[in-house]
Amino acid sequence: MKSPTDLDLGNPIRVAAVRELDPLAADLACYTLRQQNAEADLPAMTAALRDLTPAVGRVAAFSTEECVAAMRDLGMFLGSIRRHEAEPLELVPEALPVLHELGRRTDMVPRDTVHHYCTWNPVGVRQRMYTGDVQEAYLQESVRMVFPHLRAGLELASTLSDMPLEDPKFAQLTDELTTHVETMVTSIDMVVSHVSPEFFARTLRPYFEEITVDGRVLLGPAAAQVPLWLIDEAVWASDRSEPDYAEFLRDSVPYSLRRWRELYDHWERVPSIVSRLVDAFGADAEEAVRKAPALRLSAEALARLLRVIVVFRGRHLSIARKAYDADLRLYPVGSGGASVELLKQIIDLTRATAQLTGARGRKQGAAHGGERRSA
Numbered sequence: 001m002k003s004p005t006d007l008d009l010g011n012p013i014r015v016a017a018v019r020e021l022d023p024l025a026a027d028l029a030c031y032t033l034r035q036q037n038a039e040a041d042l043p044a045m046t047a048a049l050r051d052l053t054p055a056v057g058r059v060a061a062f063s064t065e066e067c068v069a070a071m072r073d074l075g076m077f078l079g080s081i082r083r084h085e086a087e088p089l090e091l092v093p094e095a096l097p098v099l100h101e102l103g104r105r106t107d108m109v110p111r112d113t114v115h116h117y118c119t120w121n122p123v124g125v126r127q128r129m130y131t132g133d134v135q136e137a138y139l140q141e142s143v144r145m146v147f148p149h150l151r152a153g154l155e156l157a158s159t160l161s162d163m164p165l166e167d168p169k170f171a172q173l174t175d176e177l178t179t180h181v182e183t184m185v186t187s188i189d190m191v192v193s194h195v196s197p198e199f200f201a202r203t204l205r206p207y208f209e210e211i212t213v214d215g216r217v218l219l220g221p222a223a224a225q226v227p228l229w230l231i232d233e234a235v236w237a238s239d240r241s242e243p244d245y246a247e248f249l250r251d252s253v254p255y256s257l258r259r260w261r262e263l264y265d266h267w268e269r270v271p272s273i274v275s276r277l278v279d280a281f282g283a284d285a286e287e288a289v290r291k292a293p294a295l296r297l298s299a300e301a302l303a304r305l306l307r308v309i310v311v312f313r314g315r316h317l318s319i320a321r322k323a324y325d326a327d328l329r330l331y332p333v334g335s336g337g338a339s340v341e342l343l344k345q346i347i348d349l350t351r352a353t354a355q356l357t358g359a360r361g362r363k364q365g366a367a368h369g370g371e372r373r374s375a
């Protein structure tokens with residue numbers, strides 16, 4: 001049986017193999033980077049990035065897994081140099097073609113992402129960290145622990161997206177999806193217990209600033225890239241969202257893996273599950289449920305899923321509000337390019353959808369309708 005670390009995140013890159021790899025012989029440089037960051041030694045980290053950057057021709061001999069590991073390690077220096085207020089590719093322009101090539105080979109953006117920083121990062125003495133602070137390790141772990149579950153959850157969402165809501169299996173698969181999403185709640189609880197808003201706001205957040213790669217602005221490897229929003233997309237957001245959230249989602253998709261980008265493209269073109277649910281109940285909910293009793297179970301299961309997402313988002317919003325409090329924050333918006341106000345809008349939308357769906361699961365509320373954004 002596969003352990004979670006063997007999961008491939010939906011593409012052939014094997015997580016465990018990547019963590020083992022050190023194709024640039026960067027173990028020591030990555031460890032020393034923590035000290036360089038503490039001392040704000042920009043010249044030293046710039047020199048280290050220059051030394052580590054391979055000739056483009058060498059990348060051709062790397063396996064795909066080695067390309068991922070190389071991007072992970074160069075990425076630590078990109079974020080660190082940016083944190084000390086320089087554009088890394090202005091200081092080390094020879095890294096530009098290498099980033100392009102690594103991005104091309106791995107079918108990802110030409111910089112490191114949250115997958116590199118968390119999932120593909122070794123644990124233990126070789127762990128790549130900007131600061132070495134245990135709070136940073138907790139944040140990395142909080143993301144690492146959810147990815148196998150989101151991967152499985154997205155495949156379930158894919159199945160559910162094609163399945164009639166009248167199918168008796170729909171509720172059961174939705175409950176399985178909910179179990180996977182519950183790890184997001186465990187994850188945020190761990191962060192709330194072990195990471196102070198001050199540490200995030202003042203120490204870690206600056207490492208996630210965007211950098212410019214060939215004129216393209218690319219976001220840092222922050223948790224906002226965790227594709228909970230893609231589960232939303234299948235369940236309700238493809239046709240029941242608001243423009244700001246739709247834009248955030250669209251902007252986040254490029255940082256994900258190919259399989260997930262394909263799911264997004266597909267879900268953009270089909271009715272969301274919740275819209276199908278509303279249609280299935282129609283104007284006469286009693287009659288719909290009489291004909292297909294499983295409909296009510298499907299609605300209840302979807303409402304349970306949405307309520308778990310609301311619980312995650314409620315706790316997440318609370319720590320985000322503290323970290324982005326005007327007295328504490330160094331930046332007005334999150335490293336994903338969005339504001340705490342958007343998080344509030346997202347949770348309000350999720351809550352409204354949970355209520356709409358829950359009403360279909362209860363007899364008395366079953367007749368109330370809901371408009372979707374588009375057909």
Ligand code: HEM
Nearest residue numbers: 142143187200223224226228229320323334335336337338
């Ligand atoms: C101190 C901890 C954290 C803070 C201050 C924080 C803050 C934020 C902010 C401000 C956003 C808005 C988008 C942006 O970044 O521009 C965001 C989005 C997001 N964050 Fe966090 N975050 C934290 C931890 C986490 C963790 C541990 C996870 C998941 C494991 C997570 C998952 C997400 C997701 C999925 C989004 C996209 C919006 C959504 O789906 O609700 N965050 N976060």
